[in-house]
Amino acid sequence: MPIIESVDHLTEYRRQVRARRDPNQLQVLVCGGPGCLPLGSEPLAEAFQAEMAAKGLEGKVLLKTTGCHGLCSHGVRVLIRPKEITYQKVTPEDVPEIVETTLINQGLVERLLYQDPHSQAPCPHKGDIPFYQSQNPLVLRKLDIIDPESLDDYLAFGGYRTLRKILFQMTPEQVIEAVEKSGLRGRGGGGFASGRKWRLCRNAPGDVKFVICNGDEGDPGAFMDRAIMEGDPHAVIEGMIVGAYAIGALRGYIYVRHEYPLAVKRLQKALEQVREFGFLGTKILRSNFSFDIKISQGAGAFVCGEETALIASIEGKIGEPMPRPPYPVQAGLFGLPTVINNVETLANVPEIINMGPEWFAAMGTDNSKGTKVFSLVGAVNNTGLVEVPMGTTLRQIIFDLGGGIIDNRDFKAVQTGGPSGGCIPSQFLDLPVDYDSLQQVGSIMGSGGMIVMDSHNCMVDVARYFISFLMEESCGKCTPCREGLKQLLAILGDITNGQGEESQLALMEELCRTMAAASLCGLGQSAANPVLSTLKYFREEYEKHIRDKKCPALVCRQLLTFTIDPNECTSCLACVRECPVGAISGPKKEPQVIDQEICIKCGLCRDACQFEAVVVE
């Protein structure tokens, strides 16, 4: 017998959970997100536990390790509720002071507060920090409050409320209509209308259908889906239940990569809990709807995020994409109609059902509704997870939330949408971010990676990096992607090594056109974006590499010249000792000279020089 037998029982249970809780209870919430965990969330939580026990606060103060708090560059983060005081870069050594000053005496530990980079003013509360002020969290809103391993926590915050609504008040048709009306589009890359996808699958002939949650997040620098799966696993499961009810699926799969062991563990635990409670299984809450979910672990191939490759991987085959049609909604997993939704898409679904499609559609732009989670990384002061309404400008995200560029350097470009996204230059900083606007400037929304680059980044080298990632990750099934990426990398390698020729730029454009048009799957079709966008917006950088054999950003080593400024050199010989090839010499007590014939441009002399006498051009 499940713990919860009916929807009324669920409501009663939720009431009891809430009644046991005091909204004014002092809570210490330690961030256990992907950024903070390796910085030491666990020892920090243990330190709090021990210190609170020593001070007799046990039972009076609630201690929880939660999901991601967002501002990862300032971890480990601690949130103290109900006042919402946030401390940053907290270590176990800070714990006694926090317990004494804040928990016992209601004061502030000033040195652990976030400082506004412009005004230098300390920001004691979460709401004072510009990073949080401009956000509108919908998917991430519970991440810093709930214990991901506690179903009671999720229920207290209104979790699984959709069950009453969908199972007893709505037909599958009405659920699909609601999602269609909300304007929700897939958050995993393509931006396909989720409601339409569900309808196509519902209408596909066949009694056995599947819903798959795509948690195969593989973009370098992206951890949106990971943070959601680790921090709020029940939201994903609840979204899947709604989806399964809408399309008439009996079985669901969550496809998570093996490199996300914590996500797998949390999802497994959450699945056990909901099975025990009766939210999964046969005749859920005495309705006529039965559904269960299995976890399928991937081995970490980037291409397995592509729908048909993902299906092949779950089926136990080599993770290679198959040509479409047939589309997964017609013939997907084991040849049966299948809906594949991304983690973030599914996490949006419960709120759409609870709050209504109009509420959701009120956020965002004409063709992109709701919010989007981005993992903001690279050359910004505040890196981490942000969630903003669609249509927020790049400038707002990078400068207001991100706190601007590190060391006040110049913004150069932002790369959106993962490795196969494009690099967007500064002239588009006021671009409202949505699916269509990004496409117009040669990039993609993708799953929401956002890598900010400044004057220290060489755009040719950036393109080379992404192409080398994609070449390694291409499954190699179709010719344009497999051979095309290999050749693109060879050409980009030539250019960054100073052996580029001008004719190669046109050849790359021609190659990119064919890769985009003739590749089998989305990986190959979008793989050319980093090259095409940098060629379009930063062509002069390519030309400088080719014509002048210079790298303006001083990144491409083979194009650099290391010399010693005789006016600055103190003849300390530190560089001479460091040089691995003996390229530096000169008379004693006189400025030293680098022999350009011998120099291998390793840069050790520059690092060794304390007088900044080594000049790089």
Added chain:
Amino acid sequence: MGEVSLLINGIYVKAPVGSTLLEATRLLDLEIPTLCHHPDLKPEGHCRLCVVEIGEWPHTRLVNSCTYPVEKGLNVQTHSDKVLEARRLVLELLLARTPKAELIQKSAAALGVTESRFKTEDPEELCILCGLCVRTCREIVGVSAISMSSRAPDKQVATPFKEPSEVCIGCGSCAFVCPNNVIPYTEKNGIRTIWGQDFELVACSACGSYIAPLAQLEYWARLTGDPVERYLVCRNCR
């Protein structure tokens, strides 16, 4: 089975429902080059040489004709500029991969491509990764002794862990179907060597000419339920 009519290069064609664009174009005797297509194998769209342009201008796109099903009223261009640009570039890429493969040289020359502007890594490479061998072993023979291993750029056809395969019956179908004769295959003194494994060939008990490896005959016996002795006589003597 019904038929649908579609427009191929401006000509109305009727094609059976469920057939592919490639099959439909062959009804018109149009020459569409293919490398990975084989009438007896399920098409998988590896080589991208058979691409055609579909849809109404300006919203046209390239699809591979070997898997794309015929649709009512679909407008198909088999030799548009976009199609030819893609085919030539694909061949140019393959020419750089396998400069000595005659099939590629011939196919490229047919589209006016005689030289590649791209770099060749290994001038002796002959495999174009069309997957015909792997699919034949899986779909026709039914043993899956070989498969694609690794991803690009190290992708290659191999037995598991590149060791002699336990399930290989030495039938040689992979070598037979390979368009570039890449798969090493020798027969000497009643021994067939393939994929690093020696297979003893069985001689016909009547005429004495070699039939096939014992492993293959045993596999036939297992499949059919016949006693293996039945296959120890060659087809001519049976």
